[in-house]
Each structure stands twice: as structure tokens, then as C-alpha cells.
Amino acid sequence: MREAEVIERLRRIATHPAARGLADDAALLDGLVITHDSIAEGVHFLPEDPPASVGWKLVAVNLSDLAAKGAEPAAALLSLTLAGDGAWDSGFIDGIDAACESYGLALIGGDTIALTPGAPRVLGLTAIGRAGANTPARGGARPGDKLWLAGTLGDSAAGLAILLEDPKATGVLVDIYRRPVPLLEAGQALAPYATAMMDVSDGLLLDTMRLAVASGCSATIDLDRVPLSRAFIAERGAGLPARMFAATGGDDYALLAAFPPEFDPALSVSLPSKPNLVCIGTLAAGDAPLYLVGGGGRPVPLPEHLGHEHRGIAFAPMADRP
């Protein structure tokens, strides 16, 4: 049974409406938005990463799922594996503490378990938020809707690339890779108007395809409009290869939202000064889930890898068209 089949099996079990077909970033139960993401050493973080940044990141990736549903952070349960390195554990908890305090998330439970010696750490968090008036799913967008992005793309992937060359590297991009910022205010501001919303954790192209498939639409993304930070452009430029890197790198925790064509969130929604908000594409009726244009509107072929399909983080099957 391959990973896609595993997820398909789980989806057949998950028939409760709160599950949203496991096709969403989070479940919705009794007015609470609930998500669980785990991260594994060697897969989602580097053994050399400062443990406080790993703790921060575990909280942030879960809060990004709440942000994508417009929820307000309420509480969390931590699943902590102990590998016998007290200094690491202490630093990790510092990071958990800092992130929980920054975002008003109360740690209310969880467990600690010992691992067999040498086993890589697997760290999990269940984050619980209070739902707003609208909790946009992935699958609610309609043909004609426009796709908007809050945040910038590629910073984290560029930071990881720098670290893989030089584990001691520092700088803005490394910081963004290690300490992503969940766009909670933006998510809460956009959710009432969005027909669909999700966070871009596995790469813009892959996640856009997921939103399009869940909504029964075809998406076209204009790579020229992919928002890049000054730090990213300084590192990798702003040409088409750099934009493709940014659109497939993942680990962004930007928000991807669909709005009716006449709605301009940049005009209609009161947002904190950051993040920037750009229209990056459109949805249409059609069978193929994803088209790319770039270099002034010319068709661009899809790359072989749309994002990080096997990094996991949330049940997010490709084949989830009803």
C-alpha cells in the first residue's frame, strides 16, 4: 500500500462531517478548528537546527493551518519524544514556549515518551482554534474565482538551500526557514470573504493543484506575479527559474485564497501592514487542474515536481475530487 492508498483508506473511514473528507487542513468540530501536524528529524528539520527553532516551527506550522481557516488560536497538546539529550529538550521547550506566548496559544496537555536509543525524534502538536463566522474549506472555490496569495514565497526554501551548503550560515532567509510566521491576522481578515483557503506549506504549485482539485476547478497561475521578498531576490534573482524555485520550494506558510472575481481583498480587507496580498491566478471550469504562465503571459510547462508531496503534514491527497 503506497502513501496515496493509505490516505485513501483513511478517507473512507473518515465519514463524519467534521472530517471534511480529510481533504482540508483542519477539522471543524463544535465551533473548534482542530489540526495535528507532526515533524520528524531528518525529514522536516535538520539535526543541526537549533532546538528552539524546531519548537517554534512545530507551533508555527500548526498555527498556519488555523490561519488558513480564519481561526483564533486557543489551545494545544504537545507530543514530545525524549531522546536522552536534556539540553536539546530544554531548548525545544524554549521554542514551544516562545511561540505559544507570541500567538496566545495555551498548552493544555499532551504526552512525553521515551524513544529507543538513536531513534530520530518525531514531534507532534494538536492545535485547537476557535472558528470565526466562516471557516473556508479547500473545496469551495468556483470557476471564475481569482486566486490571491498573502505572504511571500521561496524564502524558507532558499534559507534551507543556504544551510545545506553551509550549516553555520545565518541571515534573513535562514531565519525565515527556522522561524516561520503564521499569518493569523491575515487569515482571520480574509476568511469571511474567501470561497476557499489553505496554507501553502508544500509548495504553491502542489497546493494550488490541491485547492483546484478539491473545488472541481482548473487553476492558472501567473509566475510573474509570484511575490518574492527583497532577501530572496538578492539571493536568487527574480527570473523565471527563481520564480519556479519559489513556487515549488514549500515550507512557506503563506495563505492561498480564492475570492469571487469582483472582490479585491487588497481594497476590501483591513490588514496589518504586512503581509502583501497579490492576485496570482484564476480558476476556471476544466479538467486539467493546473496551468502555468510566465514571462509575460506565455504558457510554461509544469515542472516534474510541483512541491514536497512526501514531506507529509496533513492528509492532503491529490485525488480528492468527489
Added chain:
Amino acid sequence: MREAEVIERLRRIATHPAARGLADDAALLDGLVITHDSIAEGVHFLPEDPPASVGWKLVAVNLSDLAAKGAEPAAALLSLTLAGDGAWDSGFIDGIDAACESYGLALIGGDTIALTPGAPRVLGLTAIGRAGANTPARGGARPGDKLWLAGTLGDSAAGLAILLEDPKATGVLVDIYRRPVPLLEAGQALAPYATAMMDVSDGLLLDTMRLAVASGCSATIDLDRVPLSRAFIAERGAGLPARMFAATGGDDYALLAAFPPEFDPALSVSLPSKPNLVCIGTLAAGDAPLYLVGGGGRPVPLPEHLGHEHRGIAFAPMADRP
């Protein structure tokens, strides 16, 4: 930082009332009882255990925490690590499915992540229940209360001992080790009257000490009254060594509850035919948290190991007296 210090750090962070000081089996938020327990390969289950039984057990250990709070199962989020063995994953999901269906638990979310090759599996579940009229904590018992136990002890530990001798062994005790049954009906029936309740997952002596410390009491347990199953007695007898084994073995998922002295739950509470319900001890004022008697009321010294302190499963510090 040792494990106890890790938990102490976490408890200082967890100041929200829903956290119950992390001294309980579960958190209580907005009328929902929420718990997360993880199990690790080589620590909480054997690599040779049938994967369906591992899936069942993951659900059951979490439901046992809901049972101990008198909650009704509602929903769960699964954290699944994939180690590249599709047949194992398929069997594991069979077990998850069977347990969820048996106990009316809806799978509503979670995540799947890939592990690095060779890494032991770490499997987690967040279980959410609806609270009843009373959600007994560990720390609510008073001097004079009596301690009651629902269920039998030692079956699972005896089953594990059999398997460690012969991995191909079968029988009732092996079945109980692999497929524990959470005492949900008993928990719901007892919770309205209990001053304190918890499940006995790490060994009766260790968990009784935790309840006593959390309640600021001293507990005395009469080993002669430790309830043993016919299968357990057939395997290990009913003498004091067998009773000590049963009282420290852990993995029982029996319920330990405190009631006011005049209250007899065996008379007052309508329970399904199983489990049996026996008074096994008393609580008093006093500094030492735990005394044992046996062999007709004679003092019995505490054994070196009261239970499985490092198997983890739920934040449960020893030093949690306020």
C-alpha cells in the same frame, strides 16, 4: 534536563485552567475532554506485534483516558508515520478502523509523515470526548475517601511476559495485552460520583501514588484485594508475588476512582455486567503518599519499581503536589 524536569518546565508553561496543571489524563476545554497519547515501536509495542493490534491499542489507550474522565468518545486525529511497509500500514489502519467503529469515535483529521529509513514508528492519536456533568480530576480526592478499582490488573503484563518468552504465543492474556478494552461505560457511570478518577496505565502502585499526591493525601492499598482474572491466576497464581506483579505491571487500562467513604459504587451505580468493581484501599491525611498491606493486613514494603515511569503516556509528574 531529565524527564521530570522537562515535565516540570512544561507545567510552568501550561497555566491555562483547561490544562489542569498537566497533572491529569486529559484537558477540559469548552465541554470537550481532549487527550493525546503516542506510542513508539520498541517502547510501547513490539515490532512483531500484529499491526492491527497496534492500531487498536493506540485508539484504546486514548479512549481509556476519556473513560477515566467519564467522557463520551466523539472524534480523533491520527498522527501516522510511514516507514515504507505498506502491508504493515494497511493492517494498522484496519485496527484503527475497528476500534473507532467499536467505540463510536469519528476519525476527523491528522497527518501522515514519512520517516527516515529504519526509524522506529511513532504513532499518535488525539482523542476528543464530550464531557459529562462531572469530569473528575486526579486531584480531587479527600482524606477518608475509599479507593475503588474497575477492571482486573496484570493480564496485559502477563501477556507481554508470555510474548517475550515466545513471540508466537497466543491466548487470553496475549489478547488482552494486544487489544485492551477501554472501560468507557464504567467511566461514564462512575464519573458523576467520583471525587477523583484516572486510568491505571502505568501500574496500580505508581498511578495510585500519583492520585494520592495530586489530592494531597496518603493512600493505603490492600494487595489482597487487587482484582485478578481467572486467566491471570491460571498463569501466575494469586499469591503475594503474583499480586505485586499485577499491581506494578502496567498497561491495564482499569479505572482507579475515589469515592466518599459512605458511597458504595457497587450498590449505587448501574454498570454493565463487566467489569467487576472492588474497594482496594483508602485515602488518609499524611505525608507519605503510599502504603501497602497484604497477607491479611500486614504492612508490605514498597517495591523498587512502582510501575512504568518512563513508558510515558500523558504528562504525569510524581512531584505534582501544589
